[in-house]
Amino acid sequence: MASETEKTVHQCQCDICQAGNDDETVRHHRQMNLFLSRLNEPQRRWYVGLLSQKPGSASDRQLSLITGLDEETIRRGRRELEAGLTDVPDSRQRREGGGRLPAEKKTRC
Numbered sequence: 001m002a003s004e005t006e007k008t009v010h011q012c013q014c015d016i017c018q019a020g021n022d023d024e025t026v027r028h029h030r031q032m033n034l035f036l037s038r039l040n041e042p043q044r045r046w047y048v049g050l051l052s053q054k055p056g057s058a059s060d061r062q063l064s065l066i067t068g069l070d071e072e073t074i075r076r077g078r079r080e081l082e083a084g085l086t087d088v089p090d091s092r093q094r095r096e097g098g099g100r101l102p103a104e105k106k107t108r109c
């Protein structure tokens, strides 16, 4: 039975992974998509927007094939990063649905 995560993790569509003859790249792209599947939507486009700015990195089109994000989404992530993410609230400050409580600091008496 396929694991639940497999359904939500994007399968890379780049030429290298399609050919399947470069294990290192295939593994790297799979891990990128696994990582992306754990991020929320803005985080995904910021991460890929950031990757797109790395010197010598893949083109937006290539990153779009790898991650499944639209090229426009990647450009948007890049623009938001350049703008300092000012329009986007810091989700850590208020997270819906509770989740983990902040660790209590141990106070010494």
Ligand SMILES: [Zn+2]
Binding pocket: 012, 013, 014, 015, 016, 017, 018, 025, 026, 029, 066
């Ligand atoms: Zn790939």
